Amino acid sequence: MEQLAARLRAAGCVFAEDEAALLIAHEPDAVAREALVARRIAGEPLETVLGWVLFGGLRLAVAPGVFVPRRRTELVARLAIDALPQDGTLVDLCCGVGAIAAAVAHARPDATVIAADFDPRAVAVAQRNLAPYGATALVSDMDSNISVPIDVITACPPYVPTGEIPFMPSEARDHEPRTALDGGPDGTDLQAAVFAAAARRLSPGGVAIVETSHAQAERTAQRAVEAGLNPTVAQDEALGATVIVAARA
Numbered sequence: 001m002e003q004l005a006a007r008l009r010a011a012g013c014v015f016a017e018d019e020a021a022l023l024i025a026h027e028p029d030a031v032a033r034e035a036l037v038a039r040r041i042a043g044e045p046l047e048t049v050l051g052w053v054l055f056g057g058l059r060l061a062v063a064p065g066v067f068v069p070r071r072r073t074e075l076v077a078r079l080a081i082d083a084l085p086q087d088g089t090l091v092d093l094c095c096g097v098g099a100i101a102a103a104v105a106h107a108r109p110d111a112t113v114i115a116a117d118f119d120p121r122a123v124a125v126a127q128r129n130l131a132p133y134g135a136t137a138l139v140s141d142m143d144s145n146i147s148v149p150i151d152v153i154t155a156c157p158p159y160v161p162t163g164e165i166p167f168m169p170s171e172a173r174d175h176e177p178r179t180a181l182d183g184g185p186d187g188t189d190l191q192a193a194v195f196a197a198a199a200r201r202l203s204p205g206g207v208a209i210v211e212t213s214h215a216q217a218e219r220t221a222q223r224a225v226e227a228g229l230n231p232t233v234a235q236d237e238a239l240g241a242t243v244i245v246a247a248r249a
């Protein structure tokens, strides 16, 4: 254990002891484990090496080449769980592995939860994560062919400004798809697309709950106004999370 932790520390892993313990628990056989350790030392995110991530108390599948859900996105899920009316319908756009949708479907078995992403690799993992909760995932862009009335749209779309991508940690820059990160010149292009879809698709009184950064919150809110929605800002300092909740009149 100490030897493995030392190797991980030398490779730049900040929580080397914790990671060593997780890798040993995941693969007790030292010879078989070596391939996993080599991937981690080469810079692959721990979560894709292990094949799972904790999100909202759930253990969800992740896979190489697909965005790893971040803890801060739990705020979107929490706000959605509170916003959904009884027996309501939620659509999670840009769903990745379906973390938001899974957390909502787990907490609100009365709800209909549908997730969508244009990346078939992400949708394949999302389908595995959502099946235990009776929710579904489909391959689609923002204009998904979902014909039911929608009460809540959630999204953590790509929102990194294009010019900041070279400065992201290598784990994201080199191991997550650019299409999961790049939000356009000021980071808000995909957020604007979510709000435009929400303005078309939400039932009257419905809300779009969209993750952003603290620095971009004002611009993201402006994008919601441009789409004809009424935005407010929600934050969770402990998670480092900022979310725009944009209501349709």
Ligand SMILES: C[S@@+](CC[C@H](N)C(=O)[O-])C[C@H]1O[C@@H](n2cnc3c(N)ncnc32)[C@H](O)[C@@H]1O
Pocket: 067, 068, 069, 070, 073, 093, 094, 095, 096, 097, 098, 099, 100, 116, 117, 118, 119, 122, 140, 141, 142, 155, 156, 157, 158, 159, 179, 180, 181, 190
């Ligand atoms: C930042 S990741 C977030 C994934 C997930 N919501 C989460 O929090 O783990 C953004 C996701 O948006 C998807 N995406 C990007 N552009 C899209 C588009 N135009 N239509 C649908 N999905 C898109 C990417 O494939 C990626 O899975």
